[in-house]
Amino acid sequence: TLSCSKSYLRELGFLVFSIFLAFCCFVFIVFSYVQIFRAVLRIPSEQGRHKSFSTCLPHLAVVSLFISTVAFTYLKTPSISSPSLDLALSVLYSVVPPALNPLIYSLRNQELKAAVWRLMTGCFQEH
CATH class of the missing domain: 1.20.5 (Single alpha-helices involved in coiled-coils or other helix-helix interfaces)
Structure with missing residues (x-):
């Protein structure tokens, strides 16, 4: 007691x-x-600013995704809680951001960027 x-x-x-x-x-x-x-x-050069923003903005998007899903997960009311929603949200904030980071930093490589672009345009042309 x-x-x-x-x-x-x-x-x-x-x-x-x-x-x-x-x-x-x-x-x-x-x-x-x-x-x-x-x-x-x-940064004085336009190319330098563009290169910096091309890294900063996707990283900011990943950080925003992480923070928003964590906040939603822990601040949601029990009435909208379900095991499948909890699982989806936990995967979204624990798996997706770490998986996106290598992709973001590798997209600065021009060859990889061209390959991803070809892959995406090829998929859209087929449908």
């Missing part, structure tokens, strides 16, 4: 601390991307 008394205060404290920590991480990520974009915009 003594160890379980007032456990709601402990849970509330943990919840407040977790929200504060998540907010600090989010602010740090946003601040980091603002600094990156400011640095990229100061």
